Amino acid sequence: MQFQISKELIAKIEEWVQAQNSAELRLYLEELHHADIAEILEELDLDDATYVIKILNTDKTAEVLMELDEDDREKILNNLTAEEIAGELEEMDTDDAADIVAELDQNLKEEVIGHIQDEEHADNIVELLRYDEDSAGGLMAKELxxxxxxxxxxxxxxxxxxxxxxxxxxxxxxxxxxxxxxxxxxxxxxxxxxxxxxxxxxxxxxxxxxxxxxxxxxxxxxxxxxxxxxxxxxxxxxxxxxxxxxxxxxxxxxxxxxxxxYQMAAGISEDVESSSSIWQLTRARLPWLILALAGGFISVEVLGTFDSAMEKHGELFFFVPLIAAMAGNVGVQSSAIVLQGLANNSLRGSLLNRLLKEIGLSLLNGAVLAILLIGGGMLLLGLNFEFGLTVGVSLVSVIITASLIGTFVPIILEKQGIDPAMATGPFITTSNDICGILIYFSIAKLILGF
Amino acid sequence: MQFQISKELIAKIEEWVQAQNSAELRLYLEELHHADIAEILEELDLDDATYVIKILNTDKTAEVLMELDEDDREKILNNLTAEEIAGELEEMDTDDAADIVAELDQNLKEEVIGHIQDEEHADNIVELLRYDEDSAGGLMAKELxxxxxxxxxxxxxxxxxxxxxxxxxxxxxxxxxxxxxxxxxxxxxxxxxxxxxxxxxxxxxxxxxxxxxxxxxxxxxxxxxxxxxxxxxxxxxxxxxxxxxxxxxxxxxxxxxxxxxYQMAAGISEDVESSSSIWQLTRARLPWLILALAGGFISVEVLGTFDSAMEKHGELFFFVPLIAAMAGNVGVQSSAIVLQGLANNSLRGSLLNRLLKEIGLSLLNGAVLAILLIGGGMLLLGLNFEFGLTVGVSLVSVIITASLIGTFVPIILEKQGIDPAMATGPFITTSNDICGILIYFSIAKLILGF
Structure with missing residues (x-):
């Protein structure tokens, strides 16, 4: 019973459109659910999609338009007159109509609203436009x-x-x-x-x-x-x-x-999809990469201050990516758990308890990983014990620090009224990379002396 | 109108429980929504919570139990007899009842089902238990x-x-x-x-x-x-x-x-919350950290093979965290976009187009970042141009590789029938760290020669 989109189906639709066979096309599409028609339109080129929208009844196309991606919808609306757009809006619930009007250019917006016949409907749409789109006012419909x-x-x-x-x-x-x-x-x-x-x-x-x-x-x-x-x-x-x-x-x-x-945690700051343009994708991704690059500069500087270690203990540098990766991973884990707790309103108990728990957890995880690291390092890489101890102790310290940063940075941001989701992903990994390297070399200097 | 939980409210409830004042308690709680009662129970200690459950009517407590966290519910159910649990199940819809029975130990399960008076209800619950919990059969209720x-x-x-x-x-x-x-x-x-x-x-x-x-x-x-x-x-x-x-x-x-x-992307493999025990949190987090540690070992080995560079171009090692961080960030961004496309069924177009687009995007991002890196490196860190070029060219190559790995590993996993979400977070960052370092030093060897 499931509608299934296929290459053959798209080819048939395109054939009908080319032949301007609006009767067949209408007969077939009128039977389909509007969400399915939207899926078909997303596969057609713009002219064909516009043709389909124009031959269908506005009560159907109004629903189809609502199911389209914002980008695809914008393109189709650009091919319609203000009067045609107003005709679509007449058939929509007020909340949907307001969403569409909000996407239009300022000039077109007023022209379209002016063309809406039903005055009450137009007033309702204008009212809804006043509210922030992520507030209850922006989400509600007037119909009840x-x-x-x-x-x-x-x-x-x-x-x-x-x-x-x-x-x-x-x-x-x-x-x-x-x-x-x-x-x-x-x-x-x-x-x-x-x-x-x-x-x-x-x-x-x-x-x-x-x-x-x-x-x-x-x-x-x-x-x-x-x-x-x-x-x-x-x-x-x-x-x-x-x-x-x-x-x-x-x-x-x-x-x-x-x-x-999810995207925020992955360092993507705008709502993009795999089908978005290279320009949109760059705008969403580049800022975080520049942040990471700036963090990278700092880590270069930090490592530079320890260059005296290179002569006697050059192999310390071989462990830098390992230490940085552990710091990054631990930080991301901790911040993800705290962020979900903040989002679900389920973060309970005092900050002190949370602090003690994170330290306990990090000691446990850190101890297991340090033993694996020292054991593996001595067996596989032939490290001496003093060097293994240096890396092991550093690892535990880095894990504790990273988990504290991952836990408390989001909590502090939330308290400051800043979206704590900003603190995930690139931000946490970058700060933890830098702190991790600093701690690692400081401990190495203490134990090995250089 | 919103129910607000407060310390005073909890104190009052605890007072009533201590005084065994079931009349007052019942009077107050009967007016509350079951979801609000569940919130209160989660703040009480186990004995107090069990007392509350026992004095309320089963039609109310059945709903309250469904709102509790699985862990809290399990503890309370352990304090009830099989007959009492069966009484709660009688009042629940079949889907909820089946979820609860599924959480019980095998022995208790049979005993509880045996105590359900309504035979049809019991049969329905047993039927639902046959289905996988994440399938439509496991999600449905028999009531219609x-x-x-x-x-x-x-x-x-x-x-x-x-x-x-x-x-x-x-x-x-x-x-x-x-x-x-x-x-x-x-x-x-x-x-x-x-x-x-x-x-x-x-x-x-x-x-x-x-x-x-x-x-x-x-x-x-x-x-x-x-x-x-x-x-x-x-x-x-x-x-x-x-x-x-x-x-x-x-x-x-x-x-x-x-x-x-979200948790999977952050390297957390079990459903945990900030209130979970240290043991649960360790079980969810440690496996991914061990994976990252193993990746770290490989990166140590890779760096070890380039140790001849240390004498003449030791500053190459200062840029390792920068290169690794960029590779990790780009990989996570790419994989997040692909994963959401796979989840929404919105990944369209041929693999070749996707490949060309990722390369184009990476070239664009990479070029911007490389210019910043070379410019910043020469101005701030006093690098010479040849060295800056080495790092810049490496950065572009690493970004292209990381974005291809981030894009295609999830697609390949999906085609193999493996959950592509496995490929996010630690897995992608670890592989990209290693590839990134390998590419960086190979290019450096080519340009600088060591």
């Missing part, structure tokens, strides 16, 4: 079903039915007072089983989770996940019900956040 | 609402109502034939508006997304996310409807997968 607490159950049925027409999935009916302030919610079941002469205020549930327009997206995600919510209402500063966030949008948000964190 | 296509609309209303009692959220009503094979679905709206003498077969929608019990979890997540599904039915090998997966379970799954990938 609400009833006034003072209405009678029977009286509001037709009103509700009308509202529900504009809402893809109802989830919950929200209850507001005369000033539109959120009071509670109503399940469809309660409504159906309520006596017909009852008032809404008699039957609604006054316990309802909600967020403010300014609540950050990751906090919304945490709440919806913790309480297994499929939708959450959003209120403004006055407690007025202004929108609703549904779980399918949160799933996309959670996925994007996870990808962003 | 289904109707036979041959029933009349009015005839099945009471049957449906009865089924719905055991299902937290209905989402969709599934339609099956006489052999229980999935035929389609029915929306509540369709059902309410259908003429009362209609048969189910007249009104149901025969387009329905479904997965097989053997579909891997990440594929289920991809389908549900792509088509914005809130629930998906699961069929067995004969097309029989056997269960249903809901979006809230998939949200947890997606989150866990993302955390797993």
């Amino acid at each position: 079903v609400k009833v006034n607490e003072n209405w009678s159950v029977t009286g509001c049925m037709s009103e509700m039915r009308e509202q529900a027409e504009y809402v893809t999935r109802v989830h919950s009916i929200y209850v507001v007072d005369n000033k539109d302030r959120l009071k509670g919610r109503l399940s469809l079941k309660d409504l159906l089983t309520a006596p017909s002469d009852a008032q809404i205020s008699d039957v609604y549930i006054d316990k309802v989770d909600f967020v403010s327009v300014h609540t950050p997206g990751d906090e919304v995600a945490r709440i919806m996940q913790k309480y297994d919510l499929e939708a959450i209402p959003v209120v403004n500063e006055m407690g007025k019900l202004v929108g609703r966030i549904t779980i399918d949008d949160m799933v996309d948000f959670i996925k994007e956040e996870a990808e962003r964190d | 609402v289904k109707v036979n296509e041959n029933w009349s609309v009015t005839g099945c209303m009471s049957e449906m109502r009865e089924q719905a009692e055991y299902v937290t959220r209905v989402h969709s009503i599934y339609v099956v034939d006489n052999k229980d094979r999935l035929k389609g679905r029915l929306s509540l709206k369709d059902l309410l508006t259908a003429p009362s003498d209609a048969q189910i077969s007249d009104v149901y929608i025969d387009k329905v997304d479904f997965v097989s019990v053997h579909t891997p979890g990440d594929e289920v997540a991809r389908i549900m996310q792509k088509y914005d599904l809130e629930a998906i039915p699961v069929v067995n090998e004969m097309g029989k409807l056997v269960g249903r997966i809901t979006i809230d379970d998939m949200v947890d799954f997606i989150k866990e997968e993302a955390e797993r990938d």
Whole structure:
């Protein structure tokens, strides 16, 4: 039953487009899910994709456009007139429409909004554009079903039915007072089983989770996940019900956040994909590499100050990459665990306990690795014991330092209000490389003397 | 409106527990959401937490138990008898109950299942235990609402109502034939508006997304996310409807997968948290560190073969950490992008195109970095041009190699059926360290001669 994209399918679509056979094409595509059509469009060249968008109904293409990558969507929209774009927006939920408008150039933005026929829809879109895109206000849609607490159950049925027409999935009916302030919610079941002469205020549930327009997206995600919510209402500063966030949008948000964190940890500072242009990829990757290069310069300087060791103990330099690699790996491990703890709000206990635990863990790991290093070094590389001891002691010290840096740098950044994810990957490895080398040669100087 | 855990709250709870004041405690906790109670339990010591679990109703505690960390849950369950555990399981949905049973020791497992009163519930749990926990079968619950296509609309209303009692959220009503094979679905709206003498077969929608019990979890997540599904039915090998997966379970799954990938990239091979024991943390971290140590040994050997350079060009060794760090960073960036492409199924185009693109990208990044390195090296470190050129050319070569290794190792692993996430982090950095040093000294030997 699964839709499967194939070279043959793409070839057939391209044939239809070339032959301007819009009837066949429409017949075939109307049967497909919009997400599948989006997958097809991503394989077509721009002119063909635009042709397909133009021959399909706007209620279908509006959904297709939402499924496309931002880059592909931008290209297709550039081929449409402001009026055509406005036509697409009319068919979209307000949250999707606002996302698309936000991607347009400032001039085009105003022109497109001006072409939207439904004035309320246009107002809603403009309202949503005011909020930060990663806040609840930026994530919510205006579409929802609400009833006034003072209405009678029977009286509001037709009103509700009308509202529900504009809402893809109802989830919950929200209850507001005369000033539109959120009071509670109503399940469809309660409504159906309520006596017909009852008032809404008699039957609604006054316990309802909600967020403010300014609540950050990751906090919304945490709440919806913790309480297994499929939708959450959003209120403004006055407690007025202004929108609703549904779980399918949160799933996309959670996925994007996870990808962003992952990329950040790998030293990629913009959202890029393997299909992004070389220019985009360079912009995302080069800054971190320049940071690493700067760190590299410092390590050259540090090593330079120990050049007196080269004559008597040149083999010390052979162990530099080993020491640096261990410092980098330990630091990345520690920072990853702390960052996930910070993200999940699960970091408990005092800083002192954390410090003692990290030192204990590092001593344990360090001891095992030092024994392997000294044993392996003496057996395989023929080191003498004094030299092995030097490298072993350095390794343990470097591991302790690296794990402390990896643990506490993110915690300190978080306390300073800086995104602690900045501290993963290149930043931690670079600092730990430098500290590791410094510690290593200092200990070597102490033990071996040079 | 948000529940906020605080030291005062925990102190109050502990006071009630000490005073065995079960009435107050029950009164307070019954008002709380089960996820909030779970948060409180995680702050209490084991005896206090067990006391709380014992005084609450099983319908509440069953939900609380599901919200706890696996470790905390295990400890509390160890304090309960098999009969008490069975009582909790009776109140849980089959998927949650099966997850808990799977965590028990083999002996206890059988004893607990034997104590479950509801035989059908017990059978369902045993059935779910047969499936791999990361497959659709392992993720699904048996609870769902289904109707036979041959029933009349009015005839099945009471049957449906009865089924719905055991299902937290209905989402969709599934339609099956006489052999229980999935035929389609029915929306509540369709059902309410259908003429009362209609048969189910007249009104149901025969387009329905479904997965097989053997579909891997990440594929289920991809389908549900792509088509914005809130629930998906699961069929067995004969097309029989056997269960249903809901979006809230998939949200947890997606989150866990993302955390797993993140940890894997950081060289952490088991699911650990900052609160895990030192022993668990060591088990998760040490294997990768041993791998890095082994890589370090190889780099010592490689450097050893170039020791003739030390006399004439000792400063070459000062640049080793810089070269190794750049190789590691570039490799991690490349592998992160490819891995996300593989995970999202969005890696398109031929391998040759990918190869050319990576080389182009590396040349661009490498050129910028080499110019900075040569310029900075001559100005800040006083290098001569020949030496600067050596390091610069090496840097470009190392960057190209590292990005190719980072790109193609995951692709090759994926083709071999090995989890490509294994190739991130420590593995890529270690291989790139070694290759980088080898390339660097080979080029240096060529240009400088030693």
